[in-house]
Amino acid sequence: MNYYSKGEIRRERIKRMLAPQSAVFIGGASMIPAIDNCRARGFRGSIYVVNPRRSELAGIPCVPNVASLPEVPEVAFLAVPRENIVGVVKEISELGVAGAICNSAGFSEMHGGEKSQRELVEAAGEMPIIGPNCPGVANFADRSVFMMNYFGNHDENGSVALISNGGSYLSDLGCADRSLPVAYSVGLGNQAMITVADIMDVVLDDERIRAVNLYLEGIADAAVLSAAGLKAARRGVPVVVIKGGRTSAGRRATQSHTASLAGDDIVTSALFKRLGFVEVRTPTEALETLKMLVYAPRVKGRRTAYATDAGSYAVIGSDIAEVNGLDLPTPSAQAAAELEKYLPPFVRPANPLDISSGGEAGFDQNLNLYRAYLSDDRDMALQVMCYPPEGGWDPKSWDDTTRAFAQAARERQLPAAFVNTMPEALPRRVRERMIADGLVPLQGMEDGIRAVSNAMRSWELADVLSQRTAEEILLPRYRIGEAEEIAVDEAAAKAELGASGIAVPRSVVVTPDQTGRLDELNFPVAVKALSAGLAHKSELGAVVLGLGTPEEALQAVRAMAEKLKHSAPELSIRKFLVEEMVKDGLGELLLGIRRVDSMGLALTIGMGGTEAELLRDTATILLPASRAMIAEALCSLKLFPLLDGWRGRPKGDIEAVVDTIEKFTQFALSSEERFVEAEINPLIVRPRGQGAVAVDAVMRLARHR
Incomplete structure (x- = not known):
């Protein structure tokens, strides 16, 4: 059986879970509200209860074990203690239950619970599990409600699917007196097997659904979410999203400005924009937007x-x-x-x-x-x-x-x-x-x-x-193995960029004692200290500009080497880059690409140079991106007109800039597993027809174990 047929089988099982013909509740007295709620909402199928110590629960006769059930139920609602859950899941999986809703807690949401969750997934085999640690599932449109608590009472004319990591959000929207026509309310909990994207993909097959609302605290797999987003876009179903836990970059890249200018929250927003999702701030804003x-x-x-x-x-x-x-x-x-x-x-x-x-x-x-x-x-x-x-x-x-x-x-x-x-x-x-x-x-x-x-x-x-192709919406699934991240110095970074067709200044690498070939350069030149650990050269006096002769360059190299012995002895800097300066620049840009966990590669374009962090005039898009998407992001910068002839200024070579960005993204994509982060800051934009030059670069690559 191939991957795709397994995926289709799982989708069909999830559909049966959302609109089953029969259900079993497995657990103790804590399930009584869930059983009462299921019947009160008008479930039309058969209901069974498994409990070895009770004769009845919520007025329904209990059977002592799964093997005693008179038929194979399509869905199981589990509220079993963690220490017993694995055995129960294995039993119902072997019995052929389509899927399980696991309300039981004590898994990856708690310290030390990861092992129990792995065992739960292993016991489930091919049977999909929603949860664990989830409030349940409500399909009001088909009167199939399996929720531990009351999450609103909606009729069969609903058209909105609410899909959430947790239950409180669903309860707030489901119980609000706001005339929101809810059809589905699905709480995913830990998403051990079934993610928000999986449920979204399934409910989009329901022609009654006219809008989807997602509450996300994490994105397990942006590639799967992008596939569901493409489906929503092609069906014309709008998606409203709230991302909880929005913070700045979880891991600061000390080598570049890119992480600080495009933190994980900005990258997440770039993902939502790519997929056509409307991002909102609060549950009430989401609710009113869905009504509109x-x-x-x-x-x-x-x-x-x-x-x-x-x-x-x-x-x-x-x-x-x-x-x-x-x-x-x-x-x-x-x-x-x-x-x-x-x-x-x-x-x-x-x-x-x-x-x-x-x-x-x-x-x-x-x-x-x-x-x-x-x-x-x-x-x-x-x-x-x-x-x-x-x-x-x-x-x-x-x-x-x-x-x-x-x-x-x-x-x-x-x-x-x-x-x-x-x-x-x-x-x-x-x-x-x-x-x-x-x-x-x-x-x-x-x-x-x-x-x-x-x-x-x-x-x-x-x-x-x-107007976009599927390839401009979908994201690839990146293979990420265990790796050691290695920073490379500016000369090595520019060698990588130059090999990709990006224009870099002509240069030579020298030491204080070996300064040959300086006369091969066209002056003026810049001198820069070379070290993979040197992030901000100007702050340490590790860069000197505008040197007009080989003698001045030699003096600058020796003076800089002496200074850095005292100001940065831990770097042990012995090599220096001497490179030709660009004399006809009209403006500067920052280009950065970094790998973001679960989402892939993110490209940030911004105004460059030392003002980059102050201005924060940036645009971020996810890769791969078409030339048109790159150009759109570039033109969206507030200060872009300064590069494009604003108020009579000379026009910069915008086509060359877009060419450079395309080559930069192709380098990152083709490097695949070894790429971690790279930045060009600045990219100097020359007059129209003269090109663009990467005059400074930092890079981190991965060495896989």
Whole structure:
């Protein structure tokens, strides 16, 4: 049996786990809430319970062992003590159970539990296990709920799949009173066998799913996640993601700026962008974004007509809208003239439009007002107000103005959303009416407006991915063996780059006593100390620039050698690089590539030289990357116009820069297992047609044991 057929068999087993015809619960009294929850949610299949010490559990007769089951269940829910779990898993695997949901804890999430988890996986064999240490699985769409606790009650019309490392996130979103149409809620726990990407791949086969939400605390295999991302992109299913535990680079590379300028959090964001995922910060932002994606038609641009009933909401909301990239164009003269017929005399046409007391004018007057306001060519209609809570003011005027807004937008076939400024106060009956009217009910001013922007971003990314090949989205699986990392000095690093076709300055390597061949160089030159452990030469006085003759270069080498004996004796520096200087540079770039655990190679492009860390004007993409993707990343730098003829400046050789970056990435990719990290800082950009030159480089390679 080949790898692919095994993979397909496993996918089919996971599908059976998510919508089984029969289930067995194995464990003790702690499972009673899970069994009750399963029945309360309407599971249609047979339920069995295995417990050797009890006659019944949750009203269901117990059988003493797995061998006594009257049939082979399709899924097993396990809440067995860790010391007994391996034997149980081996039994149900040999019995032919399609898969198991392991709620039992005490594995890799705890110190010393890794061995137990390996034994668990070994006992499972070909049977997939979700978990261990997971809350369970809920498929509300098919009434198949196997959760240790209550994770919400959703009907069979859900369209959102929630997939998470842990349970609290799922509980928060599943139990929120926000009208989120949840179909699947899957907690993966330790992901010993089944990952977030595996579940995502399976639920994407369900035509009912219109959006996926991922909560990740780690990415086990970016290649598998990229395959699921490609599937989502080709199916047109948006993905909203939260990455927990975002920190700077877990391992600082002392040899370069790249790790500090593109920490692991930035690389993770680059992965999400490559896959078209919309990254959000909080569970409530994720929740509101998902509602916008599943209830609103596709928004084709960012031109937004914003209406509210209070000046403060206009000011605060427009600030939030602008920060999040919404465009609020002013009404045209024709629309403004029509608006003035319906606005109170003290209100002027504007965007945001503050209707003030106009909300009390009744449905017909509001409809005329909004028809006038939405008569301009816009991409999105947005209404921001605060509904009275149940038992508060008479909601009639709010009902009239929101119904009128929804109808005016519907007549224009314009996507429309309502943002309640406070998240708590939007009653369910109002939300349901708005959804029926085509008005997306969003809760919380900042979360709501960000949700609108996030949905726009999702559709923009979808357009980009639709133009990319599968190879520009998928990531390879890199083979990483046990290796010793070795830093090489600048001369060796440049030799590697030069062999890859990257332009480097002509140079010679000398010692204080052997300085021949200096007269072969064109002056002026630079002198640099050579040592694999020398990261920042200028700080130690290990570089001198602008030397005009061989004699000056010789004096600089000897003076530098003497100085470094005292300032850096541990480096024992005896060799020096003397190289020709580039005299016609127009600007500098930093190029860095480093290997990131579980994700592969990440390329960072930024403004170079000593200002690199201060400016932090960088773009990061994952490799492999096409020439178009490289050019896009380069052009995204805020200061890129300085290299491209800004305000009459001479244009740099941008084509040569892209060529250099392509060759740099090809070097890293072709080096495969031995590549760890390399950086060019700076790459000097010369005038158009004259090329680009790597004038400094650091590199670390791997020597495999």
